[in-house]
Amino acid sequence: MTSSTPEQLEMIAELRALTRKFAQEKLAPRAEHDDRDEIFRPENIQALGELGLTGVPVAEEYGGAGLGYEAYTAVIEEIAQAHAAYAISVAVTGLPQVILSKFGSDAQKKKYIPALASGRAIGGFSLSEASSGSDAGSLKTTARKDGSKYIVNGTKLWTTQGDSAETIVLMARTGGPGPKGVSAFILEKGMKGFSLGKREKKMGLGSSHTMELVLENCEIPAENLIGNEGDGFTVAMTALDSGRITIAATANGVSQGALATAIAHAKQREQFGKPIAEYQGVSFMLADMATALEASRHLVTNAARLYDAKLPFSTEAAMAKLFATDSAMKITTDAVQILGGSGYTQEFPAERYMREAKVLQIVEGTNQIQRLVIGRKLVTNA
Numbered sequence: 001m002t003s004s005t006p007e008q009l010e011m012i013a014e015l016r017a018l019t020r021k022f023a024q025e026k027l028a029p030r031a032e033h034d035d036r037d038e039i040f041r042p043e044n045i046q047a048l049g050e051l052g053l054t055g056v057p058v059a060e061e062y063g064g065a066g067l068g069y070e071a072y073t074a075v076i077e078e079i080a081q082a083h084a085a086y087a088i089s090v091a092v093t094g095l096p097q098v099i100l101s102k103f104g105s106d107a108q109k110k111k112y113i114p115a116l117a118s119g120r121a122i123g124g125f126s127l128s129e130a131s132s133g134s135d136a137g138s139l140k141t142t143a144r145k146d147g148s149k150y151i152v153n154g155t156k157l158w159t160t161q162g163d164s165a166e167t168i169v170l171m172a173r174t175g176g177p178g179p180k181g182v183s184a185f186i187l188e189k190g191m192k193g194f195s196l197g198k199r200e201k202k203m204g205l206g207s208s209h210t211m212e213l214v215l216e217n218c219e220i221p222a223e224n225l226i227g228n229e230g231d232g233f234t235v236a237m238t239a240l241d242s243g244r245i246t247i248a249a250t251a252n253g254v255s256q257g258a259l260a261t262a263i264a265h266a267k268q269r270e271q272f273g274k275p276i277a278e279y280q281g282v283s284f285m286l287a288d289m290a291t292a293l294e295a296s297r298h299l300v301t302n303a304a305r306l307y308d309a310k311l312p313f314s315t316e317a318a319m320a321k322l323f324a325t326d327s328a329m330k331i332t333t334d335a336v337q338i339l340g341g342s343g344y345t346q347e348f349p350a351e352r353y354m355r356e357a358k359v360l361q362i363v364e365g366t367n368q369i370q371r372l373v374i375g376r377k378l379v380t381n382a
């Protein structure tokens, strides 16, 4: 593992404390209510932006904090502990920033990144379609060049915050079948021919709206092509590689929330004349939960530090995502168990954490796909 200097660690601790204060004061109190009523509050992203927390890894030149992924994951974890939907919102708003920082033209960087990095605009990432999820390279939405614009037709599914995003990186087919025929575009809210379809009714993450995007002869200016025609799959996969680190950090926040809830309950709830925390059956569960979370944090920090050091990080990011999200599923399920019947009710946050954990095993590549990535690397290097 590469290491951070004491100064960097101190800065990250300060950033973590700042984020925790905001998240616990402003996000946590409304998490259950807003999750149930599927309310997303864009003003929370604006407020996070004002604190400098929506563009953490992006260069200062474009309005970001220029702090790297180790700092970014600390911010995401703290937000997720309070309300995972906003950690997802910050992470997804980060995707167009990371993409444009790496692949965008100077004009695209100047035009789009500052508003996203400051929380004045919300971002989106639209790759998935009804018939192409894990097999994203088989997507069917088409983009045909027509003079100074592209004419885009198709239906995208599962676009997180597609209804509030001003700037969405959208993948469409400009060439033949397979990944090489895919290009990436900047789609803006209000562009001619772009409308919203259904909003998914989900098991959890109610405050994070998951949208169908409908593109009917949608006109995207040719200057909104990112890189060259045919670069789209590489753009998408590069974004997903780093995105996996943020999903893993989200999982750690959810796990931390569940663990804290379980510890508090176990200390206070008495059965057979003493707190249930004093029974080894319960304290061993807590010990296993804490150990899995600690291991997940190390994997996330490792992947983030590799990214920050500009070293290869894809396999480590996949491992972090796989382990942290599978651990979150187990930790949150055990938290519900430790709360007994109360854990199954909406009066306590344990059931929300469990529903939040489930989706993290699916997004940014399912955990089967993470195993595929890791397994391929092992065999290729053997």
Ligand SMILES: Cc1cc2nc3c(=O)[nH]c(=O)nc-3n(C[C@H](O)[C@H](O)[C@H](O)COP(=O)(O)OP(=O)(O)OC[C@H]3O[C@@H](n4cnc5c(N)ncnc54)[C@H](O)[C@@H]3O)c2cc1C
Residues within 6 Å of the ligand: 092, 125, 126, 127, 128, 130, 132, 133, 134, 135, 157, 158, 159, 160, 161, 202, 205, 210, 359, 362, 363, 364, 365, 366, 367, 368, 369, 372
């Ligand atoms: C809440 C939510 C938010 C999302 N947000 C976005 C977003 O913002 N932008 C976006 O583009 N997408 C988004 N997605 C889509 C998400 O990325 C896909 O759901 C995910 O990639 C899986 O695709 P799928 O649902 O089509 O499942 P499928 O690909 O159909 O997979 C079904 C099952 O088959 C398994 N499977 C598939 N292929 C293999 C294989 N080769 N080997 C082993 N197992 C395999 C999978 O692991 C899974 O268990 C979101 C999804 C959800 C639920």
